[in-house]
Amino acid sequence: MEPLLRVENLVKHYREGPHTIHAVNGISFDVYPGETVGLVGESGCGKTTTARCLLRLEEPTSGRIVFNGQNLTALSASQVRALRRHFQMVFQDAHESLNPRFSVRRTLHEPLLLHGLFRAESQLYEAVERVNLEREHLGRHPAQLSGGQKQRVGVARAIMTHPQFVVLDEPTSSLDMSLRIHVIALLRRLQRELNMAYLFISHDLSTVRHLCDRVLVMYLGRVVEMGPTEAVFARPRHVYTQALLSAIPIPDPTAKRERILLKGETPSLREIKVGCGLQDRCPYVADECLRPVPFYDLGDGHQAACRLARQEPQAMPTQARHGDSEGKLR
Amino acid sequence: MSKALLHIEDLSLTFPAEGGRRRVLDRVTLDLYPNEVLGLVGESGSGKTITSLAVMGLLPPTARIGGGHVWFEGRDLLALPERDLRQVRGKHIAMIFQNPRAALNPLMRAGEQVARAVRLHRGLSGKAAYDTAIELLRHVGISDAAARARAYPHQLSGGMAQRVLVAMMLACQPRLLIADEPTTGLDVTIQAQIFELIKEVQAETGATLLLITHDLGVVSEVCQRVAVMYAGQIMEVAPVEALFARPQHPYTELLLQSLLRVDRYSDLNTIPALPQITLTYGSGCRFANRCPDVRAVCREHRPPPFAVTSGHAVICHKYPEEAP
Amino acid sequence: MAETTIRQPVVTATSLSSTLRRFRRRPAFALGVGLVLFYTLVALFGPALTPYEPAKTNPRASLEPPSATFLFGTDKFGRDVLTRVVHATRLDLAIAASVGLSAFAIGSLIGGLAGYYGGLLDDVVMRVVDVMFAFPAFILAMAITGMLGDTLQNVVIAIATAYTPYFIRLTRAEMLTVRTHPYAEAALSVGNPRWRIMLVHLLPNALTPSLVQMALVFGWAILDTAGLAFLGLGITPPTAEWGVLVSEGAQRIVSGEWWVWLFPGVAIVLAAFAFSLVGDGLRDIVAGEER
Numbered sequence: 001m002e003p004l005l006r007v008e009n010l011v012k013h014y015r016e017g018p019h020t021i022h023a024v025n026g027i028s029f030d031v032y033p034g035e036t037v038g039l040v041g042e043s044g045c046g047k048t049t050t051a052r053c054l055l056r057l058e059e060p061t062s063g064r065i066v067f068n069g070q071n072l073t074a075l076s077a078s079q080v081r082a083l084r085r086h087f088q089m090v091f092q093d094a095h096e097s098l099n100p101r102f103s104v105r106r107t108l109h110e111p112l113l114l115h116g117l118f119r120a121e122s123q124l125y126e127a128v129e130r131v132n133l134e135r136e137h138l139g140r141h142p143a144q145l146s147g148g149q150k151q152r153v154g155v156a157r158a159i160m161t162h163p164q165f166v167v168l169d170e171p172t173s174s175l176d177m178s179l180r181i182h183v184i185a186l187l188r189r190l191q192r193e194l195n196m197a198y199l200f201i202s203h204d205l206s207t208v209r210h211l212c213d214r215v216l217v218m219y220l221g222r223v224v225e226m227g228p229t230e231a232v233f234a235r236p237r238h239v240y241t242q243a244l245l246s247a248i249p250i251p252d253p254t255a256k257r258e259r260i261l262l263k264g265e266t267p268s269l270r271e272i273k274v275g276c277g278l279q280d281r282c283p284y285v286a287d288e289c290l291r292p293v294p295f296y297d298l299g300d301g302h303q304a305a306c307r308l309a310r311q312e313p314q315a316m317p318t319q320a321r322h323g324d325s326e327g328k329l330r
Numbered sequence: 331m332s333k334a335l336l337h338i339e340d341l342s343l344t345f346p347a348e349g350g351r352r353r354v355l356d357r358v359t360l361d362l363y364p365n366e367v368l369g370l371v372g373e374s375g376s377g378k379t380i381t382s383l384a385v386m387g388l389l390p391p392t393a394r395i396g397g398g399h400v401w402f403e404g405r406d407l408l409a410l411p412e413r414d415l416r417q418v419r420g421k422h423i424a425m426i427f428q429n430p431r432a433a434l435n436p437l438m439r440a441g442e443q444v445a446r447a448v449r450l451h452r453g454l455s456g457k458a459a460y461d462t463a464i465e466l467l468r469h470v471g472i473s474d475a476a477a478r479a480r481a482y483p484h485q486l487s488g489g490m491a492q493r494v495l496v497a498m499m500l501a502c503q504p505r506l507l508i509a510d511e512p513t514t515g516l517d518v519t520i521q522a523q524i525f526e527l528i529k530e531v532q533a534e535t536g537a538t539l540l541l542i543t544h545d546l547g548v549v550s551e552v553c554q555r556v557a558v559m560y561a562g563q564i565m566e567v568a569p570v571e572a573l574f575a576r577p578q579h580p581y582t583e584l585l586l587q588s589l590l591r592v593d594r595y596s597d598l599n600t601i602p603a604l605p606q607i608t609l610t611y612g613s614g615c616r617f618a619n620r621c622p623d624v625r626a627v628c629r630e631h632r633p634p635p636f637a638v639t640s641g642h643a644v645i646c647h648k649y650p651e652e653a654p
Numbered sequence: 655m656a657e658t659t660i661r662q663p664v665v666t667a668t669s670l671s672s673t674l675r676r677f678r679r680r681p682a683f684a685l686g687v688g689l690v691l692f693y694t695l696v697a698l699f700g701p702a703l704t705p706y707e708p709a710k711t712n713p714r715a716s717l718e719p720p721s722a723t724f725l726f727g728t729d730k731f732g733r734d735v736l737t738r739v740v741h742a743t744r745l746d747l748a749i750a751a752s753v754g755l756s757a758f759a760i761g762s763l764i765g766g767l768a769g770y771y772g773g774l775l776d777d778v779v780m781r782v783v784d785v786m787f788a789f790p791a792f793i794l795a796m797a798i799t800g801m802l803g804d805t806l807q808n809v810v811i812a813i814a815t816a817y818t819p820y821f822i823r824l825t826r827a828e829m830l831t832v833r834t835h836p837y838a839e840a841a842l843s844v845g846n847p848r849w850r851i852m853l854v855h856l857l858p859n860a861l862t863p864s865l866v867q868m869a870l871v872f873g874w875a876i877l878d879t880a881g882l883a884f885l886g887l888g889i890t891p892p893t894a895e896w897g898v899l900v901s902e903g904a905q906r907i908v909s910g911e912w913w914v915w916l917f918p919g920v921a922i923v924l925a926a927f928a929f930s931l932v933g934d935g936l937r938d939i940v941a942g943e944e945r
Contacts (some may be wrong), residue, residue, distance in 0.1 A: 026919040042517035055843055071616030110770055114845040149681040157844065176373045177544060180586055205520065206592040210493055230595065247522035248592045253571045255593070261526070262519055264473065265487055 003030035004085075004197050005054070010063035012049050023049040024274045026063070033164065036191065036198040038229065042244070042326035044266055046221040047201045051167045054137060054199070056080050056090055067165070070327050085115045085161035094150035096170040098142040104128070104153055105138040111160040112246070123160075130193070131156045131186060132230035148179045155186070159194060167199045170208050180204075184211055195244075205248055214301070217241050220277035221269065227302030237304035239282050249292055276305065284308060334361040334401075334539050336385065336431045336506055342399035343377075343384060343562075353480070355394065355562045356616070359635075362506065367532055367552035369570075371546060377562040379546040381510045386425055387415045402506075421451055424504040428511045430491035434483040440494045441467065441479025447501035467496040470527060489520035496527060503535065510542040525552050546589060550574060556642070558582050561616040563632070568642040576623055582618050615646070623648055631641045675940060683935025689928035700740035708733065712727040716853040717911050727913035729902055739917050741834045741894040744877050746925070749810055757814040758868045761821025762861060768822065769829025769860070770852040776826075783819040791816040795878050799887045809888035814880050818870050821864050828860035847910040864937045873929030880922050896922045 012024040015039060024046040035133050039047045044047055052058045054065055065072040067087065072080060091097035097277070098107060108127055112118035114123065117303040123134055123182060124290075131152040142150055151171060158166050172180045184207060193200060202208050209229060210214060216226040225238040236242045243260040250257065262281040282289065296309040305308075341357035355377050362368055368377045383389050387407060400407040402423070407415065408525055413615050425453060427433050435443055444463035449453055454462055467475040470493040483491055492512060509528060513521040528551060532539045542554055550570060557567045558579065566579040576581045590596065612618070618628040628647055636649040677684040701708075711730030720727040726735035769780040786794065790842045791813075798812035832838070835854055841851045876896070882888040883897030884904075891898050902917025 016882070042519065057839060057843060071901045078847070081847060089840075089843045091836055093836060096838040099841070099859070101858055103856075110841075111844040113408045154840075157840075160844075177585075177588065181590070181598065188598070204588040205518075209592055209595060210590050210598060231591070242517055245592065247518045249522075249545065250527075250593055251546035251550045251574065251586070251589050251593075252589060253550045253574050255550075259526075259931050261520060261522065265489060265520065266517070301742055301837065 005031040038215040041218035088158040181293040238306040336362040337401040342396035368550040403511035686931025704737040706734040765822040765825030769826035776808040869933035873926040
């Protein structure tokens with residue numbers, strides 16, 4: 001099957017005064033029709049920047065983005081605009097991403113208007129009902145909606161043109177626990193109904209585990225591990241993935257865990273390191289980590305760019321060791 | 331049973347709202363004992379932050395106390411004049427908040443702020459105070475403390491700033507530490523570090539930690555006892571293992587069942603949707619409208635707390651009849 | 655999915671109870687609005703109700719003090735002062751409205767464009783604005799009227815031009831803030847071209863300070879028109895305009911016929927004051943509700 005989206009060696013650098021911020025440093029991946037790919041990592045890892053480059057909300061510094069066979073990076077702004085009906089975005093902060101002066105109806109009508117797809121009011125009715133809102137919500141303004149409702153308007157707006165590809169930027173972060181499940185269930189249902197592919201950007205790994213087919217773990221602008229969700233979560237092979245997963249508190253006092261604690265804090269994006277981005281913090285760092293590290297294939301599409309991935313398969317860090325850490329009291 | 335360090339008794343609180351005032355806290359009763367970690371858990375709007383603000387005397391001016399007391403060392407904090415409250419605050423009860431950089435003075439270097447706390451609460455001055463401050467910064471895991479002490483808050487990362495606040499707390503040596511969602515917005519790996527730090531500070535100083543959070547994972551790993559709040563009412567209080575293994579209140583059960591865990595995959599169809607918080611209530615239990623086990627009496631009034639076992643109390647009409 | 659919605663007051667809500675509440679809390683604002691309404695009614699209906707003709711001279715009734723027949727007295731040519739003041743109200747308010755609205759419309763558009771697109775356009779616009787701000791508005795208006803000639807049209811053009819820079823600056827500043835809002839980006843991602851984002855999404859949200867300013871400019875325009883007329887520029891006698899009337903009355907100060915200059919003078923001051931109160935009140939309201 002041909003991928004719906006192919007990203008080749010995407011790079012994005014910003015100038016910030018005298019410094020260069022190396023936000024994204026050469027990532028490549030594919031998204032196939034109908035699948036959900038998760039892009040995870042902590043703040044500053046480059047996941048949001050990547051998404052924005054994919055949607056051409058920012059211009060990549062270099063690299064290719066091929067959507068449905070067309071090279072997006074080579075198209076003009078107006079050509080891209082015509083294609084936007086096929087790829088959309090659900091923004092992180094629902095409240096901020098809705099124009100406060102627009103009624104819901106106007107917000108939802110606009111995508112149809114811009115792409116010449118408006119036929120009848122029934123399209124709007126169908127859209128709100130699909131996201132479990134009522135028709136009367138069409139007449140309201142964002143200030144009259146709750147957080148969950150605003151989020152659903154954002155989702156409705158994104159699917160108005162029946163896109164093939166939707167980028168979801170932390171759609172559950174600002175929501176209460178009780179709303180998260182609703183939103184996830186909604187997103188899954190919509191995906192089935194409209195046959196869309198999702199790129200799900202999040203730092204909420206428990207949600208990612210329940211929504212995504214495949215996952216990419218990013219750190220310092222690079223992908224460090226990728227593969228089927230179950231494989232990556234159950235058998236993480238890159239030290240960063242292991243540390244990330246082990247850091248998440250589990251609501252179960254009987255679960256015994258050992259943490260992999262990384263030293264210090266995430267280094268600044270002002271310099272790119274040759275070799276593994278984790279080299280200053282990793283408890284298992286070795287000489288070869290200071291040189292570019294290739295991806296090691298672990299079978300079934302699971303890859304990790306870590307020398308430890310060469311070894312025998314290991315289960316989740318119940319056997320992992322405590323690293324030396326400056327996070328502890330002395 | 332040791333004597334309570336902090337005894338919140340029947341606390342009620344209102345805020346102005348459309349058409350009058352809204353009861354944001356409804357007869358909240360909670361005890362905190364010396365040298366323990368108590369988690370206060372609930373969704374947004376449950377009243378957990380307001381409770382801590384009431385203890386600290388930091389309520390917004392529009393809030394009105396509708397009744398109740400907050401007993402600390404023999405005095406009712408709600409009745410104290412501001413001058414006396416200021417003595418208590420910082421010295422005996424300290425609080426750290428959600429956005430660490432916002433809690434620091436943006437115009438003062440980090441080390442100086444810690445030194446100020448040292449001067450105020452430990453009676454040192456001048457160089458002795460500053461040196462103590464550096465030592466405290468080192469103690470909370472800030473490498474290169476002397477250099478970092480000269481940084482301004484905006485030059486610090488979130489995790490670093492939170493450590494500075496913990497250092498300031500250590501300077502005060504309070505008996506009660508309140509931490510309100512101290513790691514929201516921080517990266518997960520930093521969160522883990524900060525919680526390790528807070529646990530060690532608590533163990534080292536023997537202070538009581540009141541940890542306010544919506545994250546049951548954090549509660550499970552950091553707290554010894556838990557209090558569950560819903561819409562301004564306390565629903566259940568229990569030791570951590572007991573709460574997770576044998577939840578008694580219907581809300582707690584629903585809460586636990588609707589969790590998504592990162593360490594295992596659950597079929598989403600089997601997870602019941604958690605009902606959302608409504609805004610209008612009667613005089614009884616506020617979970618009544620959404621409770622799967624509701625009875626007529628629930629909307630009228632709430633029963634007194636029922637001790638399922640020693641230390642595990644639940645406020646629900648199902649008990650004592652259905653007690654295990 | 656049953657979910658309780660949270661009703662919060664929308665900033666632009668204008669239910670009757672909330673409007674009345676705004677007035678009750680701000681007596682100065684209420685007074686200003688009341689005065690403006692009064693003036694508007696006079697401007698609309700006054701000329702039809704006046705007992706005399708504004709231009710018809712009556713030498714026998716020259717310089718009569720206020721009485722039952724001539725409520726505000728008469729001027730040198732026997733014309734009823736009240737009638738002339740009322741007719742002047744219509745003219746002056748029309749000028750104020752034209753000036754205010756055109757300066758607002760043109761200035762906001764230019765400011766919005768400059769703020770959104772930035773770059774060379776922004777630099778050029780801001781430098782021109784800086785130069786214009788170097789001169790007091792009245793002086794600018796004088797200069798432009800002098801260049802263009804003494805007609806009503808030119809007066810409006812002159813004063814409007816003098817005040818346009820205010821709106822350019824205000825709207826540009828708002829635009830700079832507003833264009834960073836995520837909803838601007840969301841508008842881009844659904845497929846809006848940039849010009850449409852600026853015009854349809856951002857500009858309406860950037861107009862609030864300009865609207866407040868417009869109320870003030872209404873008042874200032876009246877003062878400027880009157881000032882110009884008093885100096886013999888722009889509107890000239892025998893047209894009934896407050897400044898013209900004051901100018902005619904100025905000749906009577908020493909001789910003691912106070913009614914000729916006092917009534918139009920009070921009309922000017924009160925009008926400017928009224929718009930000033932309205933503008934200040936609007937600013938308070940906006941500041942109070944933008945939280």
